Amino acid sequence: MQIFDQMNQYGYEQLAMFTDPSVGLKAIVVIHDTTLGPACGGTRIWPYATEDEALRDVLRLSRAMTYKSATAGLALGGGKGVIIADPHIHKTEALLRAYGRFVDTLAGRYLTTTDVGSTGRDLEFISQETEHVVGLPLSLGGSGDTSIMTGLGIYMGMKACAREVWGSDSLRGKKVAMQGFGKVASNTARHLLEEDAQIVVTDVYDGALDKARDLGIKVVAPDDIYDVRSDIFAPCALGGVLNGSTIPRLSCKVVAGGANNQLLSDADGEELHRRGILYAPDYVVNAGGVINAAAEVGMAYNPELAREKTERIYEVMERVINASKREEIPTALAADRLAEERLASVRDIKNIYRAR
Ligand code: NAD
Numbered sequence: 001m002q003i004f005d006q007m008n009q010y011g012y013e014q015l016a017m018f019t020d021p022s023v024g025l026k027a028i029v030v031i032h033d034t035t036l037g038p039a040c041g042g043t044r045i046w047p048y049a050t051e052d053e054a055l056r057d058v059l060r061l062s063r064a065m066t067y068k069s070a071t072a073g074l075a076l077g078g079g080k081g082v083i084i085a086d087p088h089i090h091k092t093e094a095l096l097r098a099y100g101r102f103v104d105t106l107a108g109r110y111l112t113t114t115d116v117g118s119t120g121r122d123l124e125f126i127s128q129e130t131e132h133v134v135g136l137p138l139s140l141g142g143s144g145d146t147s148i149m150t151g152l153g154i155y156m157g158m159k160a161c162a163r164e165v166w167g168s169d170s171l172r173g174k175k176v177a178m179q180g181f182g183k184v185a186s187n188t189a190r191h192l193l194e195e196d197a198q199i200v201v202t203d204v205y206d207g208a209l210d211k212a213r214d215l216g217i218k219v220v221a222p223d224d225i226y227d228v229r230s231d232i233f234a235p236c237a238l239g240g241v242l243n244g245s246t247i248p249r250l251s252c253k254v255v256a257g258g259a260n261n262q263l264l265s266d267a268d269g270e271e272l273h274r275r276g277i278l279y280a281p282d283y284v285v286n287a288g289g290v291i292n293a294a295a296e297v298g299m300a301y302n303p304e305l306a307r308e309k310t311e312r313i314y315e316v317m318e319r320v321i322n323a324s325k326r327e328e329i330p331t332a333l334a335a336d337r338l339a340e341e342r343l344a345s346v347r348d349i350k351n352i353y354r355a356r
């Protein structure tokens with residue numbers, strides 16, 4: 001990979017690599033953009049097959065965090081960390097504390113939290129070495145489990161889409177096909193069940209399916225989820241699931257879910273638009289987690305503020321829909337433009353003050 005070319009093309013500010021062989025640590029932090037505030041994003045602990053794969057992942061994820069915080073109206077920039085390790089085998093206190101010392105060298109330009117492979121318990125170790133951590137457990141004065149607000153935000157995004165497509169934001173009787181039934185999906189499902197929506201789920205993990213069955217939810221095999229007759233398809237597991245082979249199988253009118261980077265490419269966003277399927281851009285509707293974490297930055301955690309801002313995802317989604325209709329562009333592109341406009345306007349103000 002031509003790293004500087006890639007960084008210049010997408011406006012990355014900083015790429016930092018850190019190693020401590022004594023504890024087996026190989027970590028990368030990417031700070032994409034700090035125009036709006038310190039770069040915030042979780043630390044992913046994953047056994048990447050190659051360094052190149054880890055680098056690509058952290059670059060892509062950090063940029064998505066900039067767009068997520070920008071559309072959510074937060075005073076946060078975008079960043080992300082990865083540790084190349086198997087979280088089930090290599091995660092030790094020594095490794096996490098060494099990572100915490102690395103994060104500390106960035107002097108608050110990067111705030112870390114949990115992601116795939118890292119937990120609130122891990123953050124406790126990291127926070128022994130640096131104060132630049134958000135999302136610690138509630139018992140330690142942090143904002144706790146992010147997936148509760150993420151689930152609420154996805155539900156609000158679905159309602160805004162329903163209003164556009166069916167003329168009412170009620171989800172009563174609507175059929176929602178959920179891919180993955182982990183933390184985010186189950187927190188979304190809670191709201192859907194309260195509103196008497198019908199849910200069908202799939203997962204690759206039997207424990208998750210048992211949880212769904214206990215709630216009276218119908219379960220299908222992983223690959224069958226794309227063919228379920230549904231009103232809303234909710235990807236809540238992996239990225240890249242909206243692509244040339246899956247989109248033709250969808251019968252829904254709305255796609256809205258929690259997974260990051262759902263579109264395999266920009267062309268897949270265009271294809272959904274062409275087929276008349278309303279796509280709720282992932283980073284718009286799954287922002288509840290970072291909104292929750294932002295409600296502890298520079299102050300004591302304020303859960304009311306987190307809830308209120310998460311509920312505003314409904315309005316943000318409406319703005320994205322309106323921009324998409326006005327400019328006749330896919331919603332994914334409309335959301336990118338909203339984020340870029342906010343970033344540009346704040347950069348302009350900063351430049352004016354610098355020039356004085
Ligand atoms: P999780 O690990 O709790 O749940 C993911 C579930 O997906 C698991 O049960 C897993 O078995 C299942 N799964 C994996 N591959 C699958 C497949 N091929 N088919 C069906 N199911 C599959 O994770 P989570 O916290 O619920 O996160 C889900 C997604 O939402 C991820 O993409 C994550 O990056 C994104 N996200 C999470 C948050 C948050 O607050 N946790 C915030 C924003 C975005």
